[in-house]
Amino acid sequence: MQYQTVLKKMKTELNDEVQYYLDVENDFLIFNQLLDKELEISFEGYQCLNCGEEKKIFRQGFCYECFYKSAAVGDWIMKPELSTAHEEIEDRDLDFEKKVQLQPHVVYLALSSNVKVGVTRKSQIPTRWIDQGASKAIEIVEVPNRYLAGITEVALKDYVSDKTSWQKMLKNEISDADLIEEREKLKAYIPEEAQEYFLANNGKITEINYPVLQYPTKIKTLNLEKAHVYSGKLKGVKGQYLLFEDNTVFNVRNNEGYRVIITVK
Structure with a gap:
């Protein structure tokens, strides 16, 4: 066929x-x-x-x-901290940017090779984790816009990687880190603007198996x-x-x- x-x-x-x-x-x-x-x-x-x-x-x-002209691939896609729709500031298309940026976003920890921190729209869970080849993931904060998620990720990157070793992920060489423990360690480093959004009662780990x-x-x-x-x-x-x-x-x-x-x- x-x-x-x-x-x-x-x-x-x-x-x-x-x-x-x-x-x-x-x-x-x-x-x-x-x-x-x-x-x-x-x-x-x-x-x-x-x-x-x-x-x-x-x-x-x-x-x-x-x-270089589509709003769907603006710099804020890869760098959420550059989001400006919450301030009514346009990058390429403010209507599109509001639609995407001004919705709930989650900052999370995922385990695909090493522990990494990442950002995704709430509506993209667990799709984002699957696309990264994560075997486990846990949410840290849920914020109302992409900017807050971005500055939280930037702050946490000083203490945990934001990269995955895709070669190790594909070989299934995965760290045995405790995501709940790592999440608790990072709580103190969440920016003040996002502290109230820490998911204190959500310690659930999502486990993902691949074919x-x-x-x-x-x-x-x-x-x-x-x-x-x-x-x-x-x-x-x-x-x-x-x-x-x-x-x-x-x-x-x-x-x-x-x-x-x-x-x-």
Whole structure:
């Protein structure tokens, strides 16, 4: 069976094991059902997720022009502390920025390799944790806007990393840190503006299991632009990565905007 699509990040659903879905033309693939099957991925070109034109992808599925004009990829996306909608200050599109920034956000701890601190919209839990390949996660504060979440993350970064070792995450080399203990240690460093939003009564850890039959021992990253065609046996899915038997890994999200043909053999 062949499926054509413009790649977008996989949709997920948290059950006993994460379910992974990829939209393809007039259909969708459930990767959980494709474990131990041979997949061929063929690179066919580009299509910007914003303007829809067949332009080379620059970043995050956008062509160069769209990346620097679309409100969906403003600097505040990667750096929440730069959010200004709460002050009625526009970056690129104030209406869009209000819609995204002025809603509940959560600062959390996740365990995907080491312990890391992160920010996400409340509506994106647990999707954000799954996309990062976290095996466990716990909320620290829930604040009413993105700016407060951003300054909280910045303050906590002095005491805990905000990065994941994606190689260790994919190899399933995970620290055995106690997230509840780490959360309590960080409480004192939450900025004064966000102290009242500490989730004192929410010490619940979310545990996440992934559909993986075999973890890679060495990491070989698939570059579709160079390889054009790749074929391998699917052994697992974790984060936004497809894991293959020959230790090749393919980051679906990093290839958003690529037109591909996926063949299930």
